[in-house]
Amino acid sequence: MIAVEVRNLSFAYPDGHQALEEVNLTVEKGECLGMVGPNGAGKSTLLLHLNGLLSGNSGDIRILGQSITKQNLSWVRQKVGLVFQNPDDQLFCPTLFEDVAFGPLNSQSPAEEIPGRVATALEKVGLSGFENRSPSHMSVGEKRKASLATILSMDPEIIILDEPTSNLDPRSKKELITLLATFPQTRILATHDFEMVLQLCDRVVLVARGKVMASGRPEEILTDESILQTYGLELPEFLRLVPAWDRKAFISRLKAC
Numbered sequence: 003m004i005a006v007e008v009r010n011l012s013f014a015y016p017d018g019h020q021a022l023e024e025v026n027l028t029v030e031k032g033e034c035l036g037m038v039g040p041n042g043a044g045k046s047t048l049l050l051h052l053n054g055l056l057s058g059n060s061g062d063i064r065i066l067g068q069s070i071t072k073q074n075l076s077w078v079r080q081k082v083g084l085v086f087q088n089p090d091d092q093l094f095c096p097t098l099f100e101d102v103a104f105g106p107l108n109s110q111s112p113a114e115e116i117p118g119r120v121a122t123a124l125e126k127v128g129l130s131g132f133e134n135r136s137p138s139h140m141s142v143g144e145k146r147k148a149s150l151a152t153i154l155s156m157d158p159e160i161i162i163l164d165e166p167t168s169n170l171d172p173r174s175k176k177e178l179i180t181l182l183a184t185f186p187q188t189r190i191l192a193t194h195d196f197e198m199v200l201q202l203c204d205r206v207v208l209v210a211r212g213k214v215m216a217s218g219r220p221e222e223i224l225t226d227e228s229i230l231q232t233y234g235l236e237l238p239e240f241l242r243l244v245p246a247w248d249r250k251a252f253i254s255r256l257k258a259c
Contacts, residue, residue, distance in 0.1 A: 005031040005188040011061035021047040023212040036199035037192040039209035040234035045192040053082040083153025087164040089145035093137035105156045123154040143174030160188045196238045
């Protein structure tokens with residue numbers, strides 16, 4: 003089953019900047035898709051279209067077979083959970099309980115269900131007992147998990163994350179990757195973190211100049227220096243140190259870690 007289908011999507015900002023141009027993309031249900039590209043490529047703009055925060059000038063987006071329209075935005079946002087790059091954009095209530103409860107409360111979930119939804123979401127991200135904590139007093143790693151909890155309380159079928167490992171220390175990054183690997187939902191990750199993509203993702207798309215320029219298995223796309231350099235990317239240092247002939251085997255060992 004197709005979870006997300008983007009057809010001929012184009013979008014320009016009010017200042018005339020063409021951020022997306024004739025984008026076509028299909029994501030299968032249960033797939034983990036990595037989205038890479040240089041700064042300004044259009045990755046974040048595309049993500050904001052997938053739950054209706056932005057609306058294209060032309061084209062169509064289907065979520066679980068239904069086109070996004072003004073009439074079904076509430077349904078779309080229950081099905082598609084978006085985690086912003088900056089956790090402080092997602093956490094704005096005095097306590098974590100209120101932040102995690104915000105989505106269910108505003109989707110008119112029965113009041114008696116709210117505590118259970120919050121408790122389950124916090125348990126999934128390892129933050130049980132944090133209900134009365136102020137998000138402003140949490141570490142960056144804890145805020146990332148808390149942001150995830152705010153969408154998990156809505157029980158989404160599709161999870162979208164914008165630069166999920168930015169500003170994380172190595173331990174917090176490892177914990178987040180391990181956590182995301184356990185999720186059965188369709189996941190779409192826009193990131194510069196090639197290591198995370200290689201560990202988590204089934205497929206990668208390379209976005210540049212508002213278009214999808216390449217698509218394939220991460221070990222094929224992210225080790226192809228010619229493709230990367232053409233679109234303003236570079237082979238990451240951890241792969242540059244590995245001989246070209248051994249890179250795919252190295253990636254297999256990395257995934258096994």
